[in-house]
Amino acid sequence: MTSDRNLSRELRIQQLHAELQARNGFWPWFWRAGVVSFLDRWLVMHVVAGAALAFATTGKLSDIAVPASVPFAAILVGLAVAWSGNASALLQSLELQRIGAGEDGRATLFRAWVFQYQAAVLGILACTTAWALAAAGIFNNRLVAWLPWWVRMAGRAALFCFSCITVRECWQVVGAVQMKLLGQLELKRQERLIAASRAEDAKKLAEKSQ
Template structure:
């Protein structure tokens, strides 16, 4: 049996799961991180406490709500049948949702550290230097990825609903 970390870094029947993030969108996330790193007029601690940590709560709630829906759908016989035809198998569905939650949790931890002032304490008067701006860029890079992953959790759950419906529809025709 394959576990999540093996799937993420080595892969199962398909490529490693981390490759799901290695696409064109990575450039967009990097652009957003770089843009915000050069234009953010406030400290990371201020950004984290006033805006991003509350928004992270919305992301987490949304993802876990839809993730719960997806988990219920993954336990249906129709989705089990469909997964037999998927190159990555059943694990691909399960671990894809888990990877999205991991991305959200990493982002939440990073912004929590920012909210506690950890990064601002290292560079309290030198916010224009590249190490501080790099950290700002990384935080917004992960924030952009998290926004995308939250959307993917919703899309994934909806795709499972549609697949289940189509399998049921086709089985009624027989």
């Protein structure tokens, strides 16, 4: 009887977890709001930079990717992992949890912060995978060679554009962590000022009562 109750409880927990994942998981947020976050005014600059690099570089993508992909991936992944760890520590602080909870207590802003970091890591992994495929020569096969030159050039520009977006996302992770750290320090300062003001008011009230 006890085992049946435990099994029923575990099933309810799994069902609740599945419902929360479907409603508040990363992928629903990503397709609803995450993709839109990449479509800002900086996208024009990334497209221009990608096109310029596509026309400026010569040779096959595999020849470019082999010497560039490994250090490029190491730098991006290292930065993302290091600053994501700092972000995780900051988001666990009580100050940022109170801010992220919002007035309604539904933690909509807090979930957006978490998913934004996750989206940045996803972009870095996708860009690293794309350059690894280029290094493997997948873009030099016969099917790609049969495509018109402008299609091949557009794909080349898209890969460089994706790389520019990834660099920006990596920088935004660093900037977001720094801003949240400054926000945490400012919130602590305000709390100290409020506590000091209340202590001063209590002291004045005690002096008047005497």
